[in-house]
Amino acid sequence: xxxxxxxxxxxxxxxxxxxxxxxxxxxxxxxxxxxxxxxxxxxxxxxxxxxxxxxxxxxxxxxxxxxxxxxxxxxxxxxxxxxxxxxxxxxxxxxxxxxxxxxxxxxxxxxxxxxxxxxxxxxxxxxxxxxxxxxxxxxxxxxxxxxxxxxxxxxxxxxxxxxxxxxxxxxxxxxxxxxxxxxxxxxxxxxxxxxxxxxx
Amino acid sequence: xxxxxxxxxxxxxxxxxxxxxxxxxxxxxxxxxxxxxxxxxxxxxxxxxxxxxxxxxxxxxxxxxxxxxxxxxxxxxxxxxxxxxxxxxxxxxxxxxxxxxxxxxxxxxxxxxxxxxxxxxxxxxxxxxxxxxxxxxxxxxxxxxxxxxxxxxxxxxxxxxxxxxxxxxxxxxxxxxxxxxxxxxxxxxxxxxxxxxxxxxxxxxxxxxxxxxxxxxxxxxxxxxxxxxxxxxxxxxxxxxxxxxxxxxxxxxxxxxxxxxxxxxxxxxxxxxxxxxxxxxxxxxxxxxxxxxxxxxxxxxxxxxxxxxxxxxxxxxxxxxxxxxxxxxxxxxxxxxxxxxxxxxxxxxxxxxxxxxxxxxxxxxxxxxxxxxxxxxxxxxxxxxxxxxx
Ligand SMILES: [Zn+2]
Numbered sequence: 001x002x003x004x005x006x007x008x009x010x011x012x013x014x015x016x017x018x019x020x021x022x023x024x025x026x027x028x029x030x031x032x033x034x035x036x037x038x039x040x041x042x043x044x045x046x047x048x049x050x051x052x053x054x055x056x057x058x059x060x061x062x063x064x065x066x067x068x069x070x071x072x073x074x075x076x077x078x079x080x081x082x083x084x085x086x087x088x089x090x091x092x093x094x095x096x097x098x099x100x101x102x103x104x105x106x107x108x109x110x111x112x113x114x115x116x117x118x119x120x121x122x123x124x125x126x127x128x129x130x131x132x133x134x135x136x137x138x139x140x141x142x143x144x145x146x147x148x149x150x151x152x153x154x155x156x157x158x159x160x161x162x163x164x165x166x167x168x169x170x171x172x173x174x175x176x177x178x179x180x181x182x183x184x185x186x187x188x189x190x191x192x193x194x195x196x197x198x199x200x
Numbered sequence: 201x202x203x204x205x206x207x208x209x210x211x212x213x214x215x216x217x218x219x220x221x222x223x224x225x226x227x228x229x230x231x232x233x234x235x236x237x238x239x240x241x242x243x244x245x246x247x248x249x250x251x252x253x254x255x256x257x258x259x260x261x262x263x264x265x266x267x268x269x270x271x272x273x274x275x276x277x278x279x280x281x282x283x284x285x286x287x288x289x290x291x292x293x294x295x296x297x298x299x300x301x302x303x304x305x306x307x308x309x310x311x312x313x314x315x316x317x318x319x320x321x322x323x324x325x326x327x328x329x330x331x332x333x334x335x336x337x338x339x340x341x342x343x344x345x346x347x348x349x350x351x352x353x354x355x356x357x358x359x360x361x362x363x364x365x366x367x368x369x370x371x372x373x374x375x376x377x378x379x380x381x382x383x384x385x386x387x388x389x390x391x392x393x394x395x396x397x398x399x400x401x402x403x404x405x406x407x408x409x410x411x412x413x414x415x416x417x418x419x420x421x422x423x424x425x426x427x428x429x430x431x432x433x434x435x436x437x438x439x440x441x442x443x444x445x446x447x448x449x450x451x452x453x454x455x456x457x458x459x460x461x462x463x464x465x466x467x468x469x470x471x472x473x474x475x476x477x478x479x480x481x482x483x484x485x486x487x488x489x490x491x492x493x494x495x496x497x498x499x500x501x502x503x504x505x506x507x508x509x510x511x512x513x514x515x516x517x518x519x520x521x522x523x524x525x526x527x528x529x530x531x532x533x534x535x536x537x538x539x540x541x542x543x544x545x546x547x548x549x550x551x552x553x554x555x556x557x558x559x560x561x562x563x564x565x566x567x568x569x570x571x572x573x574x575x576x577x578x579x580x581x582x583x584x585x586x587x588x589x590x
């Protein structure tokens with residue numbers, strides 16, 4: 001179904017790479033590829049260099065698994081952030097969602113996904129063990145996993161693991177529809193769910 | 201609610217120019233395999249319903265095509281409609297195993313489509329509703345639950361997703377008890393909401409069903425329609441949830457042994473009872489079908505309660521398997537103002553039925569052709585004029 005010209009194999013390769021990006025269909029891949037060919041060379045070089053350096057310098061924080069260039073990350077080392085309060089999220093991008101509210105003053109723990117037996121994701125595939133290790137010194141864990149089946153199950157699972165350690169475990173009070181992802185929540189909704197969190 | 205016109209692209213074998221429908225009766229005659237059922241199915245897709253014959257969504261695509269589109273004009277004053285104005289344009293696009301609904305070109309959800317074109321369908325697969333497997337009866341109950349509770353669909357989906365996850369965990373060796381209980385927790389939450397909505401729907405449906413069965417003069421007395429479930433007959437969501445959780449705990453060893461979920465709403469059934477015993481085995485096939493008609497009319501009643509106009513009623517191959525007397529009564533019981541679609545392999549099919557005025561169509565090779573007017577304003581329908589051959 002692709003109309004790539006067989007005499008332009010390099011162009012075809014770029015198209016194929018672009019199409020693999022999330023939210024990019026064949027049509028926009030074609031538009032992007034043509035655009036990248038048309039821009040002045042420095043601009044294309046800048047994109048290449050930005051991708052390369054971002055991939056080289058961005059690592060995962062060894063404490064919270066959020067994205068960072070310094071390990072541990074600035075949030076983990078910031079003395080102004082409350083170390084007794086921990087928000088557990090599924091993906092590094094969810095950290096941004098909570099940060100945008102400017103209301104959360106604790107620290108994070110990124111699980112790297114949610115429990116999904118059908119996709120072969122169990123507790124061992126997630127950063128659960130080191131969350132339990134961080135537990136001493138934590139007073140409240142806010143479970144900010146997605147309000148869908150996997151996210152809810154992960155929250156219930158973690159509550160079951162954390163509560164026996166004497167930690168207060170809360171869940172975001174979502175105004176989001178069931179089945180949604182917190183990735184798409186705006187600041188107001190997120191602030192509200194944070195304020196409306198309930199004990200699990 | 202009415203649909204004034206319908207056009208399709210790449211939908212099964214349907215072809216030809218847009219069809220213009222009558223706001224009353226639309227009788228579509230034609231030999232088998234010409235596209236009568238497909239036409240009703242196209243309307244069902246537009247109305248956000250599941251495909252007929254249990255087929256996968258992509259099966260409606262014409263051979264060699266990758267996307268199908270159905271569009272139809274709904275509501276609006278009939279006078280304006282004839283000039284091609286008035287009303288909303290509903291659309292559905294079927295591609296890659298998915299459906300997208302549109303209203304005047306804007307994307308809408310499936311639930312919205314269902315509300316915009318409330319409809320009731322009777323097809324060959326409904327003939328065995330009372331005697332067949334529970335899934336058909338559950339689906340019929342869920343349609344009512346959907347109409348009453350907007351979140352029923354997503355709750356049902358969440359329940360099934362959690363159940364699939366739990367089933368996988370039950371098959372793992374060794375099973376992880378903490379992960380199992382986490383997915384059970386989600387099942388209990390979603391399952392309790394499903395159970396609650398079904399109980400509400402069953403109660404309303406039972407009342408309407410009994411009334412309609414009397415209308416159709418079913419020989420059975422003391423008829424009721426009862427939800428058969430692992431969970432208590434009544435109670436609020438919290439109670440149902442607690443019970444469900446308890447039942448799962450009790451069933452855990454057996455579930456572990458058999459690797460399946462043994463309790464929950466996925467096992468629900470709806471029983472049609474006369475007094476304290478199920479009707480299905482005692483009734484003749486004709487009597488069973490009369491009760492299916494009553495059930496369908498009851499569904500139409502409840503949809504009418506939720507909307508300001510009676511739902512569209514479509515009845516596939518209506519005169520082949522159903523007994524004439526109950527058809528008569530069915531025709532009488534359809535609320536005034538209902539847009540009715542009937543298909544038949546016999547041209548003279550409606551002559552003796554008390555039906556509203558309407559249009560007669562012939563379906564041939566996927567092409568619909570208007571052949572005449574049916575007259576009667578709820579007197580016996582007669583063929584007033586024949587525009588086509590025959
Ligand atoms: Zn960190």
